[in-house]
Amino acid sequence: MTWVTPWAPDRSELDSCVTCGLCLPFCPTFRLTGDETASPRGRITAMAAVGAGEAEMDERFFEMMAFCLQCRACEAVCPSMVPYGKLQEGVRAEILAADPKPARIARRMVLGRGLASRPAVHVASLGIAAAQRLGATRLLPGAVGRMASGMRTVPLPVPSTLGRSWRPDGEPVGIVGLLSGCVMDPWFADVHEALVQILRTAGYVVEAPGAQVCCGALAAHDGAAYDAARMAAANVEAFARYDTVVVDSAGCGAHLKDYGHWTEGGDDLAARVRDATEFVAHLIDEGALPTFPPGRGRVAVQDPCHLRHAQRIVAEPRTVLAAAGYEPVEIDEQALCCGAAGVYGLSYPETSDELGRRKADQVMAVDVSIVASANPGCELQMRGHLGPDIRVAHPVELYWEALSGS
Amino acid sequence: MLRPMDLIAALEGVVGSDRVRAHPLDRRVFAKDAGVKDGPVAAVVFPESAEETAGCVRVARAAGVPVVPRGAGTGLAGGAVPIEPSVMVVMTRMNRIVEVDEQSRTAWVGPGVINLDLSRDLASTGLHFAPDPSSQQSCTIGGNVGTNAGGPHCLAEGTTVAHILAVEMVTADGDIVIVGGDHPDPVGLDLRAVVVGSEGTMGVTTRVLVKLTENPPAVRTLLIGFATVEDAAATVSEVIASGLVPAALEMMDRAMVRAVENYVHAGYPTDAAAVLLAEVAGHAVGVDAEADMIARIAADNDATMVRLAQNDAERALLWKGRKSAFGAIAQSAPDYYLHDTVVPRTRLVEVLSQIYEIGERYGIALLNVFHAGDGNLHPLVSFDAAVPGELDRVMAAATEMVRVSIEAGGSLSGEHGIGMEKRDLMGLVFGPDDLDAQARLREAFDPDGVLNPGKILPEGSRCFDRAPTIGAAP
Numbered sequence: 015m016t017w018v019t020p021w022a023p024d025r026s027e028l029d030s031c032v033t034c035g036l037c038l039p040f041c042p043t044f045r046l047t048g049d050e051t052a053s054p055r056g057r058i059t060a061m062a063a064v065g066a067g068e069a070e071m072d073e074r075f076f077e078m079m080a081f082c083l084q085c086r087a088c089e090a091v092c093p094s095m096v097p098y099g100k101l102q103e104g105v106r107a108e109i110l111a112a113d114p115k116p117a118r119i120a121r122r123m124v125l126g127r128g129l130a131s132r133p134a135v136h137v138a139s140l141g142i143a144a145a146q147r148l149g150a151t152r153l154l155p156g157a158v159g160r161m162a163s164g165m166r167t168v169p170l171p172v173p174s175t176l177g178r179s180w181r182p183d184g185e186p187v188g189i190v191g192l193l194s195g196c197v198m199d200p201w202f203a204d205v206h207e208a209l210v211q212i213l214r215t216a217g218y219v220v221e222a223p224g225a226q227v228c229c230g231a232l233a234a235h236d237g238a239a240y241d242a243a244r245m246a247a248a249n250v251e252a253f254a255r256y257d258t259v260v261v262d263s264a265g266c267g268a269h270l271k272d273y274g275h276w277t278e279g280g281d282d283l284a285a286r287v288r289d290a291t292e293f294v295a296h297l298i299d300e301g302a303l304p305t306f307p308p309g310r311g312r313v314a315v316q317d318p319c320h321l322r323h324a325q326r327i328v329a330e331p332r333t334v335l336a337a338a339g340y341e342p343v344e345i346d347e348q349a350l351c352c353g354a355a356g357v358y359g360l361s362y363p364e365t366s367d368e369l370g371r372r373k374a375d376q377v378m379a380v381d382v383s384i385v386a387s388a389n390p391g392c393e394l395q396m397r398g399h400l401g402p403d404i405r406v407a408h409p410v411e412l413y414w415e416a417l418s419g420s
Numbered sequence: 421m422l423r424p425m426d427l428i429a430a431l432e433g434v435v436g437s438d439r440v441r442a443h444p445l446d447r448r449v450f451a452k453d454a455g456v457k458d459g460p461v462a463a464v465v466f467p468e469s470a471e472e473t474a475g476c477v478r479v480a481r482a483a484g485v486p487v488v489p490r491g492a493g494t495g496l497a498g499g500a501v502p503i504e505p506s507v508m509v510v511m512t513r514m515n516r517i518v519e520v521d522e523q524s525r526t527a528w529v530g531p532g533v534i535n536l537d538l539s540r541d542l543a544s545t546g547l548h549f550a551p552d553p554s555s556q557q558s559c560t561i562g563g564n565v566g567t568n569a570g571g572p573h574c575l576a577e578g579t580t581v582a583h584i585l586a587v588e589m590v591t592a593d594g595d596i597v598i599v600g601g602d603h604p605d606p607v608g609l610d611l612r613a614v615v616v617g618s619e620g621t622m623g624v625t626t627r628v629l630v631k632l633t634e635n636p637p638a639v640r641t642l643l644i645g646f647a648t649v650e651d652a653a654a655t656v657s658e659v660i661a662s663g664l665v666p667a668a669l670e671m672m673d674r675a676m677v678r679a680v681e682n683y684v685h686a687g688y689p690t691d692a693a694a695v696l697l698a699e700v701a702g703h704a705v706g707v708d709a710e711a712d713m714i715a716r717i718a719a720d721n722d723a724t725m726v727r728l729a730q731n732d733a734e735r736a737l738l739w740k741g742r743k744s745a746f747g748a749i750a751q752s753a754p755d756y757y758l759h760d761t762v763v764p765r766t767r768l769v770e771v772l773s774q775i776y777e778i779g780e781r782y783g784i785a786l787l788n789v790f791h792a793g794d795g796n797l798h799p800l801v802s803f804d805a806a807v808p809g810e811l812d813r814v815m816a817a818a819t820e821m822v823r824v825s826i827e828a829g830g831s832l833s834g835e836h837g838i839g840m841e842k843r844d845l846m847g848l849v850f851g852p853d854d855l856d857a858q859a860r861l862r863e864a865f866d867p868d869g870v871l872n873p874g875k876i877l878p879e880g881s882r883c884f885d886r887a888p889t890i891g892a893a894p
């Protein structure tokens with residue numbers, strides 16, 4: 015038996031791939047290379063071969079797996095419903111356990127785990143805030159510099175929602191938990207603010223429980239499975255008392271909705287999680303939030319993979335934008351990954367850049383001045399590739415502007 | 421004869437080292453298509469031009485290693501699966517639409533262009549490539565040419581061969597030749613029909629001149645449910661007998677409908693014994709009348725539901741269901757074996773009941789989906805190949821199913837090709853003379869068996885069996 019961790023790819027789940035190949039064209043790495051080994055079907059075949067002890071768990075295998083963006087586009091189109099995201103997370107856990115750790119994955123780990131540590135993020139945020147004020151982000155090396163160039167200006171002092179709560183003006187209709195998130199909190203404070211104010215307007219008490227931790231998505235994607243499981247367990251407890259938990263980062267939301275296979279009680283929390291666009295669209299549909307007349311202009315919709323492919327949320331961001339008075343504009347029928355993919359850019363900068371460029375070209379082609387994206391990583395990538403002339407914003411920010419009359 | 425290491429080095433000399441693979445895991449991943457069998461791979465190479473392809477063929481030939489062309493690997497008959505250690509020549513990187521001539525409605529395209537990408541790219545011109553296999557989102561034009569692919573809409577439009585004007589290919593000698601031309605009826609021997617459907621045994625396709633078809637101005641799609649398979653089959657026969665030529669006429673049985681509906685949620689009736697998906701295309705007035713007529717015939721045959729798709733989104737969802745059929749069955753077991761036979765429409769019900777009977781006798785799970793309009797049956801068996809003896813049982817049942825189809829006056833393959841899977845069944849339809857003639861034709865193209873050997877024709881097809889001039893690589 016090759017596998018050694020409890021997260022190992024499950025044989026029956028691997029077997030549920032009938033090798034039909036219907037997923038191939040939806041896979042960004044297959045699209046770029048035309049190479050079966052860079053396709054979902056090829057990766058599943060490789061996992062199955064290694065799992066069965068028929069192939070070595072060697073560098074080549076590591077590379078085949080690491081090249082995967084974990085965008086889960088393949089999962090959304092698979093008629094056999096192969097749980098690809100889970101299999102890939104499982105295999106990363108095995109790769110990490112197998113040692114020697116390939117340098118590539120180790121490098122990602124630094125970032126993946128670093129983000130999960132609050133003090134580390136805080137120090138980094140201070141550094142970035144200082145660098146932005148000195149105009150020094152341009153000097154940051156390579157991929158880090160590219161990411162930094164797509165960042166919003168980090169406010170000082172570095173903000174945090176942790177442990178805070180907000181009440182509506184009138185009698186509350188309910189209470190929701192807010193996932194603060196590791197980078198959303200310091201780097202995307204405006205998104206949290208917009209979401210909180212929208213929910214207050216709809217009559218909700220919003221609480222960001224202080225006991226919550228990073229969702230663990232990046233740890234899980236990088237194979238730090240034990241860390242991911244620990245974080246999941248902490249969050250299950252921290253959010254136990256909320257009937258609804260709202261998340262404004264698609265990547266985090268997708269991961270919370272997968273807690274079922276990370277920790278006991280995970281299914282229960284997963285069932286209560288709502289993406290911000292999902293919850294706000296629901297309130298709009300119910301009439302709890304108003305719809306504004308059209309006329310604000312056109313907005314290109316960038317579908318984050320972990321919103322569209324993992325959570326299968328497609329209509330909701332459009333509903334929110336339309337209710338805010340915008341005309342949502344489609345840019346990509348297949349919703350191919352923008353190349354951000356967490357911290358993928360650090361391991362495969364060329365692939366990440368190529369996908370980012372393609373996505374930026376799609377935006378340019380529809381001639382808009384705003385792009386809506388419901389995920390922080392995609393936002394950085396889009397801004398990094400589009401430059402300062404096109405605004406990139408979360409759909410709920412645009413809705414809040416309409417709601418607050420700004 | 422080159423040694424394995426030299427073969428790799430020589431291939432690298434042609435395309436560069438980043439487009440040649442020989443690591444065991446790469447060889448493993450390329451060992452299989454969408455069918456059930458795998459085979460031994462010596463090396464994998466990704467040419468980007470006809471010249472590079474020719475170079476690869478020459479190197480393989482010199483090394484005494486056969487060449488197996490591969491597109492997207494969605495083939496179901498093992499056409500792209502080697503039977504002896506071979507060089508897999510993967511054509512996916514030659515995926516450029518080289519030139520579109522809207523006036524004459526033709527396009528030169530690379531063999532690696534994905535079928536649906538071509539039609540999507542052409543959207544603004546109002547043209548499309550008519551053959552639409554259910555795998556069209558993934559399969560390549562080169563693979564379509566290789567297998568003479570069909571699809572739901574080939575009922576009215578004909579299979580791939582009717583849409584190919586010319587094929588540029590690399591011969592077994594490594595020469596680049598063009599078969600056919602931009603004229604629909606070329607002077608002299610028309611070899612296109614020989615090359616189309618030859619499954620990579622006569623040349624490696626490097627460029628294709630395809631015929632483009634005008635998008636119909638109006639389309640109507642009907643979903644019809646029946647309480648019995650007989651009612652559905654009778655409807656099919658009457659529709660065809662009425663003189664109507666629907667753009668597509670597809671049938672699925674209950675087991676299939678349930679698997680599909682579970683995935684697409686398109687509103688397929690899961691309680692019906694059989695479901696028909698009928699489509700008519702043409703001018704607005706005409707299609708409404710035709711849709712009415714089909715609905716009436718269905719009602720006369722006791723249809724339990726008739727639903728007209730109200731818009732493009734609904735239509736697309738219905739087709740997505742139909743086109744996911746093969747993939748969706750894995751919900752019931754990890755492997756599938758898909759049959760592909762043709763029976764005369766008039767004997768559809770009879771052959772079907774025999775097929776159900778065979779399934780029952782062998783105790784295998786059977787789901788049915790087919791191009792009812794032209795009697796192309798696709799019984800699907802879902803099974804677990806990891807269970808010892810299971811594959812043999814499925815294959816034995818398959819052989820019986822093919823046999824009853826042929827005995828009813830049908831044929832061996834509707835569209836997926838013969839490959840290696842049905843190779844040994846060729847004797848059911850062809851006598852020794854026919855097989856000999858086919859073997860001679862193939863020898864004329866590839867006397868030394870360099871190109872995809874062991875496919876289509878069973879061993880011993882040639883009346884005086886020749887000694888193999890090409891050996892397996894050590």
Ligand SMILES: Cc1cc2nc3c(=O)[nH]c(=O)nc-3n(C[C@H](O)[C@H](O)[C@H](O)COP(=O)(O)OP(=O)(O)OC[C@H]3O[C@@H](n4cnc5c(N)ncnc54)[C@H](O)[C@@H]3O)c2cc1C
Pocket residue numbers: 033034035036453454488489490491492493494495496498499500511531552553554555558559560561562563564565566567568569570571572619620621623624625626743746747835836872
């Ligand atoms: C879910 C599903 C649904 C399907 N539905 C249909 C259907 O409705 N109708 C239908 O006809 N088929 C169908 N198929 C079968 C398959 O998709 C077709 O046979 C398709 O034409 C294969 O294309 P490919 O690019 O995947 O070729 P491959 O599988 O890679 O190759 C197929 C054959 O063509 C040869 N070949 C490929 N490229 C070249 C080239 N450039 N030069 C020379 N030879 C080449 C190969 O050697 C092989 O013999 C289906 C398959 C699946 C998995």
Ligand code: SF4
Pocket residue numbers: 030031032033034035036037038054055058088091092093094095096747750
């Ligand atoms: S679509 Fe699903 S079953 Fe088909 S090859 Fe891809 S992962 Fe496997």
Ligand code: SF4
Pocket residue numbers: 040041042043044052053054057081082083084085086087088089098
């Ligand atoms: S997760 Fe994305 S990159 Fe990875 S195999 Fe699936 S489609 Fe390809």
